[in-house]
Amino acid sequence: MNDTTVPETLAYTNGRLVLIDQTRLPGELVTLVCEDVEQTHDAIRRLVVRGAPAIGIAAAYGVCLAKPANRAGYLSAIERLATSRPTAVNLFWALDRMKAVVESTSSDDDLAGVLQAEAIAIHDQDRMMCRDIGRHGATLLRDCHAVLTHCNAGGLATSMWGTALAPIYHLHQSGHAIEVFADETRPLLQGARLTAWELSQAGVPVTVLTDSMAGSLLRTGKIDAVIVGADRIAANGDAANKIGTYPLAVLAKYHDVPFYVAAPSSTFDLSLANGDLIPIEQRARIEVSSPHGVCVVPDAANVINPAFDVTPADLITAIVTELGVVESPDTEKLARHLA
Ligand SMILES: CSC[C@H]1O[C@H](OP(=O)(O)O)[C@H](O)[C@@H]1O
Numbered sequence: 532m533n534d535t536t537v538p539e540t541l542a543y544t545n546g547r548l549v550l551i552d553q554t555r556l557p558g559e560l561v562t563l564v565c566e567d568v569e570q571t572h573d574a575i576r577r578l579v580v581r582g583a584p585a586i587g588i589a590a591a592y593g594v595c596l597a598k599p600a601n602r603a604g605y606l607s608a609i610e611r612l613a614t615s616r617p618t619a620v621n622l623f624w625a626l627d628r629m630k631a632v633v634e635s636t637s638s639d640d641d642l643a644g645v646l647q648a649e650a651i652a653i654h655d656q657d658r659m660m661c662r663d664i665g666r667h668g669a670t671l672l673r674d675c676h677a678v679l680t681h682c683n684a685g686g687l688a689t690s691m692w693g694t695a696l697a698p699i700y701h702l703h704q705s706g707h708a709i710e711v712f713a714d715e716t717r718p719l720l721q722g723a724r725l726t727a728w729e730l731s732q733a734g735v736p737v738t739v740l741t742d743s744m745a746g747s748l749l750r751t752g753k754i755d756a757v758i759v760g761a762d763r764i765a766a767n768g769d770a771a772n773k774i775g776t777y778p779l780a781v782l783a784k785y786h787d788v789p790f791y792v793a794a795p796s797s798t799f800d801l802s803l804a805n806g807d808l809i810p811i812e813q814r815a816r817i818e819v820s821s822p823h824g825v826c827v828v829p830d831a832a833n834v835i836n837p838a839f840d841v842t843p844a845d846l847i848t849a850i851v852t853e854l855g856v857v858e859s860p861d862t863e864k865l866a867r868h869l870a
Contacts, residue, residue: 540585540687543592543650544564550589553687557728565589567596568608575615575622578719579603582688583762584657586616587625591650594629600643605633609851617810618771620763620800625653637686646654660795662852668698668758671851672709675755679745681714682773683725684760684793694760694793698851702736710736712754716773718743718818718836731837736816749786754803757783757850767859768844769806770794776839780846796852796869804862807842814838851861 538560539698541548548565548805554577563579565571576578580589583767590612597608601840607848609626616622632649673680678699692700702709711730716722723739730737732832740748748754754758757779761770770776770792783790803809849858849866857868 532760540582540689541580541589541592541690541757542857543578543595543647543654543656545586546596548589548592548596550574551687552579552717552847553581554579556687557724559816561772565593565596567598568593568611571596572612572615575612582683582693583619583663584689584694585620585687587621587797588650588654588657588690589627590615590622591625591653593840594626595643595647595650598819602633604638604641606630607648607765611647616812618762618812621795621797625855626798627777628653630649652776652854654690657795657797658692660853661686661692661694664694664699664793664851665692665794667695667704667855668695668791668851669701669707671789671849671856672698672702672756672758673707676708677710677712677753677755678809679714679748679757679779679788679866680726680755681722681745681776681779682716683721683729683760685726686727687725687729688760694759694798695791696730696796697793698758699730700733710738712740712748714742714775714779715739716743716775718822720822721773724837733744741764745779745850749788752786754788756789756791757853758791758793761792761798762839763803764794764799764850764865765803765806765809766793766801766865767800767805767862768847768850768857768865770844770847771806771809771811771839771841775842777840777846778840780842784846790842790846792842792847792850794850794852796854798864799869801866801869806843809839809841811840812838825856 684695
């Protein structure tokens with residue numbers, strides 16, 4: 532795949548982490564610059580940068596912004612950034628790599644350089660993983676012309692190209708006719724605001740639907756496959772992803788539509804036997820009660836706002852990673868795949 536027309540989600544230059552501010556899309560394409568750990572933590576927390584792989588890459592660069600730039604400062608930065616969001620395991624995968632570099636570097640004078648090199652390596656590795664997910668995923672979708680997705684698992688959620696959207700970019704760029712139906716994805720509308728934006732920028736036909744329309748759309752028989760990303764996949768293949776993914780998987784099963792999860796190996800947490808053990812982020816009431824500043828829920832009413840749900844492996848037709856495809860995933864198959 533060649534570069535999409537979407538600018539890269541994040542870049543690190545001269546001690547500045549430059550992020551596309553995803554809270555401002557689709558209306559404005561603007562960047563936000565982080566120059567220290569707290570600004571990076573806040574950007575992850577507010578979903579200025581979001582998506583499991585992108586969060587990991589941003590946090591790795593955030594460590595490089597530690598002040599003081601010494602061993603204690605870097606370790607404190609790692610600890611602080613680990614509190615930004617709990618579900619996407621890529622955050623901890625990246626921070627663990629940065630911590631390993633600190634612990635294995637004897638000279639404090641070398642730390643800044645080796646940490647920056649590790650963050651760049653994490654960023655570069657993600658580009659390769661997304662590219663390869665695109666290649667492997669394209670084989671799964673080779674006979675598909677209409678796919679449904681949820682939230683945003685595109686270039687904006689990663690270094691570039693994405694996970695769930697990478698196969699779609701791959702097929703589109705090879706001349707294969709494919710259109711995407713994108714769930715708006717309440718409450719923060721990553722599908723309507725981000726997936727529709729980046730696909731439109733790339734010239735991929737995209738139709739936005741409300742989350743409640745997915746069942747009726749699947750019932751029409753128009754959808755050839757559902758493909759989504761993931762934030763953390765347990766050892767048995769249970770996958771945590773944006774809230775609303777689980778009911779979509781149930782609907783896909785009921786309507787006999789293949790349900791695919793696309794994720795790099797950095798999204799797997801083999802320390803967890805199953806998805807019940809995945810920490811689910813609970814976000815603020817206001818995201819549900821007052822979208823865009825308009826109060827839609829009376830103060831007297833309670834609100835719940837889990838950011839993710841877990842799809843059991845038995846509802847997943849296949850998981851595609853940069854290493855290939857695992858059909859009907861289970862603990863044994865995934866252990867072999869990731870070995
Ligand atoms: C390629 S991971 C994308 C993944 O992250 C999203 O969550 P959020 O926007 O809250 O960071 C969503 O679960 C996507 O599938």
